[in-house]
Amino acid sequence: MRTRPLKVALLGCGVVGSEVARIMTTHADDLTARIGAPVELAGVAVRRPSKVREGIDPALITTDATALLKRGDIDVAIEVIGGIEPARTLITTAFENGISVVSANKALLAQDGAALHAAAETHGLDLYYEAAVAGAIPLVRPMRESLAGDKINRVMGIVNGTTNFILDKMDSTGAGYQEALDEATALGYAEADPTADVEGYDAAAKAAILAGIAFHTRVRLDDVYREGMTEVSAADFASAKRMGCTIKLLAILERAADGESVTARVHPAMIPLTHPLASVREAYNAVFVEAEAAGRLMFYGPGAGGAPTASAVLGDLVAICRNKLAEATGPGESAYTQLPVSPMGDVVTRYHISLDVADKPGVLAQVATTFAEHGVSIDTVRQQGKDGEASLVVVTHRAPDAALSGTVEALRKLDTVRGVASIMRVEGE
Structure with missing residues (x-):
C-alpha cells in the first residue's frame, strides 16, 4: 500500500462541505482500505474564516483558495461552493495544476460542462460530479458507466426535493401552494428565496446534465424548456384525482423516434397513480430511465441534504483516488x-x-371545433354549470405541443370562453 497520503483540497465548507470533512475524518481508516492509500484533508478554503467549524483543524482553514490549489502537493479538489464564479475559475486552476476535481455544482456543469470536460481531458485528469444530480442517489455513474453499452431513449424523474415536498403536501392535505411552501420553508426544505426550486431552474440544470449523459450530446441549460409550479392549485389536484392521477414537477428527456434529435424539458405534469413516480413522497427524488436493452430502471432516494450529498461526493473521491493510484482516468464527456x-x-x-x-347551448360544439381546426383530438370532456357559468375540462389525445399551445390561444379568443383556468400536461402513460 502506498504510504504517502493523497491530499485533498476542500473548496467550500457549508452544509455539504462540513459533512464531507466529517466523513473523511471519522471514516479515514475505511477510506484508506477502499482506496489503497491514505487520503488526507490538506486544506479548506472558506469565505468566513472566523466561523467555528466543529471537527476541522483551524490550521487547515484558508481564505485563499487559489494559493491552496497552487501549493504543489494537492491531488484532488472537492468543489462545493456552488454558483458560476469563483467555482469555474478555481476548477480551471485545479486542472492547470494537475489536480482532479469532484464537483457538486449543477449550475456550472449545466452551463459550462463541455469546457470543463475539455480542460480535464487536456490535462489528463478526472472531473466527477455524482452529487450534482439527485443527491445521494447513484445516477450519474450508472448512466455513464453501467449503461454505457446500452441506448437510453427516455429519462423522466423528480429531481428537486423542495418542489416534490410542496406538491406532495398539496396532494395529501389539500393545502394551497403558499401554505405548502411555508411549511417547506419552516422545515428547511425551501430556501428563503425559493425561486430556483419552484420556478424549475434547479431541475432544468440537472436535466441538462442528465440529457448530455443519456444521449451522448451536448445539452446546455438554455436548451431545456422550463415551467415552474407556482400556478399549480388545489383545483388542479382535484381534477388530477378525478383522473386517477397526481401532479409532479418532472424533468423529461427524450430521444426522437427517428433518433435524429432529442428534447429536454421541466414542467409540472399529471401522472397516473399507477406510475412508479406517483408514489415518491416528501422531499425524495426518483428518476425513471428507459433503455433499449436494460428496459425500465428506477433510481430512488434522498435528493438533497448535507449527509446524502456528501455521500455522493465521497464516492467520487474514492473513484478518483483509485484512478490516481492506477495512473489512469475515468470516463470523460461523451458527446459523439x-x-x-x-x-x-x-x-x-x-x-x-x-x-x-358561458353556460349556454353550443359552447361545447364551438370548443370542439377549435380543437379540430388545430388538428388536436379530444379524449374526454367534463362539464359543470351553475347560474350562467360553467367549467369545462378537456383532456386531449397526444399531439405536438405547438398544436396544443395554438389550440389554447385560439380558445382564449372565443367569446364564449371567459378564461383558461389551468393548463397542464399529462405524462407517464
Whole structure:
C-alpha cells in the first residue's frame, strides 16, 4: 500500500462541505482500505474564516483558495461552493495544476460542462460530479458507466426535493401552494428565496446534465424548456384525482423516434397513480430511465441534504483516488452524437385544460371545433354549470405541443370562453 497520503483540497465548507470533512475524518481508516492509500484533508478554503467549524483543524482553514490549489502537493479538489464564479475559475486552476476535481455544482456543469470536460481531458485528469444530480442517489455513474453499452431513449424523474415536498403536501392535505411552501420553508426544505426550486431552474440544470449523459450530446441549460409550479392549485389536484392521477414537477428527456434529435424539458405534469413516480413522497427524488436493452430502471432516494450529498461526493473521491493510484482516468464527456435539441413545440404530449365558459347551448360544439381546426383530438370532456357559468375540462389525445399551445390561444379568443383556468400536461402513460 502506498504510504504517502493523497491530499485533498476542500473548496467550500457549508452544509455539504462540513459533512464531507466529517466523513473523511471519522471514516479515514475505511477510506484508506477502499482506496489503497491514505487520503488526507490538506486544506479548506472558506469565505468566513472566523466561523467555528466543529471537527476541522483551524490550521487547515484558508481564505485563499487559489494559493491552496497552487501549493504543489494537492491531488484532488472537492468543489462545493456552488454558483458560476469563483467555482469555474478555481476548477480551471485545479486542472492547470494537475489536480482532479469532484464537483457538486449543477449550475456550472449545466452551463459550462463541455469546457470543463475539455480542460480535464487536456490535462489528463478526472472531473466527477455524482452529487450534482439527485443527491445521494447513484445516477450519474450508472448512466455513464453501467449503461454505457446500452441506448437510453427516455429519462423522466423528480429531481428537486423542495418542489416534490410542496406538491406532495398539496396532494395529501389539500393545502394551497403558499401554505405548502411555508411549511417547506419552516422545515428547511425551501430556501428563503425559493425561486430556483419552484420556478424549475434547479431541475432544468440537472436535466441538462442528465440529457448530455443519456444521449451522448451536448445539452446546455438554455436548451431545456422550463415551467415552474407556482400556478399549480388545489383545483388542479382535484381534477388530477378525478383522473386517477397526481401532479409532479418532472424533468423529461427524450430521444426522437427517428433518433435524429432529442428534447429536454421541466414542467409540472399529471401522472397516473399507477406510475412508479406517483408514489415518491416528501422531499425524495426518483428518476425513471428507459433503455433499449436494460428496459425500465428506477433510481430512488434522498435528493438533497448535507449527509446524502456528501455521500455522493465521497464516492467520487474514492473513484478518483483509485484512478490516481492506477495512473489512469475515468470516463470523460461523451458527446459523439452531436444531436440537435428540438424545441418544445415538437414534443408530442397530452393536455389537461380547464376552461371557464358561458353556460349556454353550443359552447361545447364551438370548443370542439377549435380543437379540430388545430388538428388536436379530444379524449374526454367534463362539464359543470351553475347560474350562467360553467367549467369545462378537456383532456386531449397526444399531439405536438405547438398544436396544443395554438389550440389554447385560439380558445382564449372565443367569446364564449371567459378564461383558461389551468393548463397542464399529462405524462407517464
